[in-house]
Amino acid sequence: MDIEEISGDMTTGVVTETWPATKEVFSSHFGTGCFTCPAFGDEPISMACAMHSTDLDTFVGELKAAAAGE
Numbered sequence: 001m002d003i004e005e006i007s008g009d010m011t012t013g014v015v016t017e018t019w020p021a022t023k024e025v026f027s028s029h030f031g032t033g034c035f036t037c038p039a040f041g042d043e044p045i046s047m048a049c050a051m052h053s054t055d056l057d058t059f060v061g062e063l064k065a066a067a068a069g070e
Contacts, residue, residue: 003067008046008056015045019067029054029062 001018012034016023026034030052034040039047045063049056 003064006045006060006063006067008044008049008060010045011041012043012045012048013041015063015067019063021066021069022063025059025062025066029059 003019006015006019012026016026023035026048030048034048037043045060046056048054049059
């Protein structure tokens, strides 16, 4: 899977399983409780950002940067 494929439509689980370094981005924006949330894993990134009032484009950019740094 290519880093440029990371988008708001991808689920949180696919991103963190494919690029483990992205977990740091999730925890820095949403807190460490993010990973114990029942929705985590199946929830689209766009929904997570909406629920946490986080700018989607900025968040996706940070995910791509973290994934590229692996």
